[in-house]
Amino acid sequence: MTEAAIPGVVGSGTTAVAAVGAGAPAERANGAEREPLVGITDLVKYYPIHGGVMRRHVGDVRAVDGVTFDVKAGEILGLVGESGCGKSTLGKTLLQLLPATSGSVTLRGESVLDKKGNDLKRLRRKMQIVFQDPVSSLNPRMPVSDIIGEGLIAQADKENHWGDATVREKRVGDYLETVGLRRDYARRFPHEFSGGQRQRIGIARALVLEPDFIVCDEPVSALDVSIQSQILNLLLDLRRDFGLTYLFVAHNLSVVQYLSDRVGVMYLGKMVELGPVDQIYSAPKHPYTVALLSAGPVPDPRRRSKRLVLKGDVPSPAAPPSGCRFHTRCWLREQLGEPEECHTIEPEFRDLGDGHLVACHFSDKIGGETLKDAVASQEAFAPADAIDDDGETEDAELIAEANAHNIKA
Numbered sequence: 001m002t003e004a005a006i007p008g009v010v011g012s013g014t015t016a017v018a019a020v021g022a023g024a025p026a027e028r029a030n031g032a033e034r035e036p037l038v039g040i041t042d043l044v045k046y047y048p049i050h051g052g053v054m055r056r057h058v059g060d061v062r063a064v065d066g067v068t069f070d071v072k073a074g075e076i077l078g079l080v081g082e083s084g085c086g087k088s089t090l091g092k093t094l095l096q097l098l099p100a101t102s103g104s105v106t107l108r109g110e111s112v113l114d115k116k117g118n119d120l121k122r123l124r125r126k127m128q129i130v131f132q133d134p135v136s137s138l139n140p141r142m143p144v145s146d147i148i149g150e151g152l153i154a155q156a157d158k159e160n161h162w163g164d165a166t167v168r169e170k171r172v173g174d175y176l177e178t179v180g181l182r183r184d185y186a187r188r189f190p191h192e193f194s195g196g197q198r199q200r201i202g203i204a205r206a207l208v209l210e211p212d213f214i215v216c217d218e219p220v221s222a223l224d225v226s227i228q229s230q231i232l233n234l235l236l237d238l239r240r241d242f243g244l245t246y247l248f249v250a251h252n253l254s255v256v257q258y259l260s261d262r263v264g265v266m267y268l269g270k271m272v273e274l275g276p277v278d279q280i281y282s283a284p285k286h287p288y289t290v291a292l293l294s295a296g297p298v299p300d301p302r303r304r305s306k307r308l309v310l311k312g313d314v315p316s317p318a319a320p321p322s323g324c325r326f327h328t329r330c331w332l333r334e335q336l337g338e339p340e341e342c343h344t345i346e347p348e349f350r351d352l353g354d355g356h357l358v359a360c361h362f363s364d365k366i367g368g369e370t371l372k373d374a375v376a377s378q379e380a381f382a383p384a385d386a387i388d389d390d391g392e393t394e395d396a397e398l399i400a401e402a403n404a405h406n407i408k409a
């Protein structure tokens, strides 16, 4: 048996988890061919800001501001973007863990956000989340049996008999084994486990309810790099064995590339690009995606990379820029002589074909010359010798060079 090596994850290939020879890349299919499982339309989530002595409503943090996309049955949709762009808020809002400000979410065509009581409970069971931090997401005062069994009690009915302690105990043990833990661990408390084991418990808690869809919100970011690949391989195994669908939020672009069928890119509460993983990584069509991909670390310090460094800070989501939200930092806009529509008209999230969507008025201008000029204009930010003039400036080459670490072997 061979083990799946995950690019960008130290320790990959030395996992204790069963092989995933049939992991995501081999199973990858064009998302456009699949049925939508989860549909998100114009989803908005604002966090109110209160100020003054009277704690009056003085504004809103526009964490998610009109996001539309769907997640196809059986796919892994990767979600990337800078810290604070709204990834976690999006994940929690679509599961109704946070109340949406407006918009709609459907599961197999059935509306989620207007459900209450038993109807909401029934849908919740089908949509679960695995959190980033396995320490804070597990109640330290509860034994594992109660942590995993809690959801079973909440979802118990006459058919599943999950209210019966014996049935529940067996089920908890079964799912502990499914995630690679011993069934007698059910009696232990969270502090008796390693970080990786705790995350397995978090996965078992989600899985025990037989969901169709799981939001994985940076499930390995808080873990030691040496065990990240174990958890990632486990998630791939489970997807294959249980026919799961994931929205996979992560910062590690290599991991997202390896795992995902499609990738969505968020910037300041908006989805700016979405498409099949190969297209996003080899031919990004939004200037932000280009910059994000080129910002990753290059593992070999002798390797010289060409990078597009974004200028300025991320604007406040409480007062996002007019027009295109990215216009204050956009290298392409600068290249094009600062066209007016960038700061006056919000770009439509339009389909370029093959399900590749992008929100940029000038995405057709991303190519050889604009990329070359953008990189060259940033000599002040990059080591002078990082820019060469030997003609190796084709876009594919440029992006590949900048993202050498991200490209699958």
Ligand SMILES: Nc1ncnc2c1ncn2[C@@H]1O[C@H](COP(=O)(O)OP(=O)(O)OP(=O)(O)O)[C@@H](O)[C@H]1O
Pocket: 047, 061, 062, 063, 081, 082, 083, 084, 085, 086, 087, 088, 089, 090, 317
């Ligand atoms: N409970 C809250 N109250 C007010 N603002 C919040 C709250 N939670 C998040 N925010 C703000 O909403 C925006 C989006 O936050 P969110 O946590 O969704 O981003 P993220 O993309 O998941 O970031 P990270 O990659 O760091 O996890 C940020 O500006 C954040 O400060």
Ligand code: SF4
Pocket: 286, 287, 288, 324, 325, 326, 327, 328, 330, 331, 332, 333, 341, 342, 347, 359, 360, 361, 362, 363
């Ligand atoms: S619309 Fe203008 S500012 Fe926005 S990404 Fe495109 S070129 Fe840049």
Ligand SMILES: [Mg+2]
Pocket: 087, 088, 089
């Ligand atoms: Mg987050």
